[in-house]
Amino acid sequence: MRKVIFEEFGGPEKLLLKDAPDLVPGEDQLLVAVEAAGVNYLDITQRSGASAVHVIKPPFVLGLEGVGRILAIGSGAENAKDGFKVGMRVAWIDAPSSYASQVLVPACRAIVVPDDLEAHQGLLFQALTAHYLVHEYRAIQPGDRVLVHAASGGLGQLLVQWFKHLGAFVVGTVSSEEKAETVRSVGADAVVIYGNTYDFKDQVLDLTQGKGVNLAIDGIGEKTLLNTISVLSRGGTAVAIGAASGPIPQITPTILTPKGLRLAGGAVFSWVADPVELKARAAQAIEGIEAGWLKLDAATSYPLDQASKAHEDIESRRSKGKIYLIP
Known part of the structure; x- marks a missing residue:
């Protein structure tokens, strides 16, 4: 087998492709x-040593997400109610060391996926993230106003589509006109281009006739979160899910008081810890993909030996949609 390993924290150049013995379940x-092995922003923070949540120690093989076919079944796994068989196609979102040609997946975390899904459609990390973000912080009603930052990314596109499917008015933010076109193509009602200044506050308020938004999803962090809170409507909720621009700033609770606002944190692993919940959320995501209203069309693949290039493209904001590696 082959795997991508890094032996010390650092930049994308630290990712090295190496041969290794085949695995045994x-x-x-x-x-x-x-x-296919999914590439996520969490991988970037782990490689650089910046992750304060999922702390790792080199040498380490990155990757938690993938899709593939069963080669062998360990003792006990053959009795799982999913009926696993050699050759069956499965996906996973939390099996370590997925940047490889082989991976070991706990049977209770393996999700059976249809054969007719394309490789990137079987990568469910972002779809499951979108599922909990759409369902856990507000019961979306037609006409609700929602703000999605970084809306041209893989997660952003899914959020726009899912909120629109539920009838919301969706505003997406992006860094360029090219990315704005992508967000419009998946159904956003309006797009704000914040460029390198992250200036979106006035435009969002104008687009909502001064009302603000009921729900905002912010994965950018330092450069946006305070303004994200400022564009919430009365009783609105901001969900902080990442820090792409820098550490999430400290928030004084009193800024939430006048309009009765809520600030929440979000992490997909909290919402899929129970295997039953994991597979129920996955089933709903796959249902949306197969029905056609949840589209994952924009995706970019890289050979396994170009994992460093995939990381470079994510960090430089050149990427659009889902990024994945092909062993």
Whole structure:
């Protein structure tokens, strides 16, 4: 097998492709031939040493997400109610060391996916993230106003589509006109181009006739969160899910008081810790993909030996849609 490993924290150049012995499944594990390994921003922070939540120690093989076919089944896993068989196609979002041609997936975390889905459609990390963000912080009603930052990314596109499917008025923010076109193509009602200044406040308020938004999803952090809170309507909620522009600033609770606002944190792993919940959320996401209203058309693949290039493109904001590696 082959795997991408880094032996010390640093830039994308630290990612190295190496040969390794084939894996053997242990009890309640599946050995899977990786068809595609998802690249997520969490991988970037882990590689650089900046992740304060999912702390790792080099040497380490990155990647938590993938899709592939079962090569072998460990003892006990054959009795899982999913009915796993060699050759069956499965996906996962939390199996370490997925930047590889083989990976070991706990049977309870493996999600059976249809054969007719394209490789990038079977990468469910962002779809499951979108699922909890759409459903856990507000019961979206037709006409609700929602702000989605970084809306041209893989997660952003899914959020725009899902909120629109529920009838919301959706404003997306992006850094360029090219990315704005992508967001318009997936159904956003309005797009704000904030460029390198992250200036969006006045435009969002204008687009909502001064009312602000009921719900805002902010994965940018330092450069945006305070203004995100400022464009919330009375009783609105901002969900901080990342820090792409820098550390999330400290928030004084009193700024939430006048309009009865809410500030929440979000992490997909909190909402899929229970295997039953994981697979229920995945089933709903796959249903949307197969029905056609949840589209994952924009995706870019890289060979496994170009993992460093994939990381460079994400960090330089050149990427659009889902990024994944092909072993």
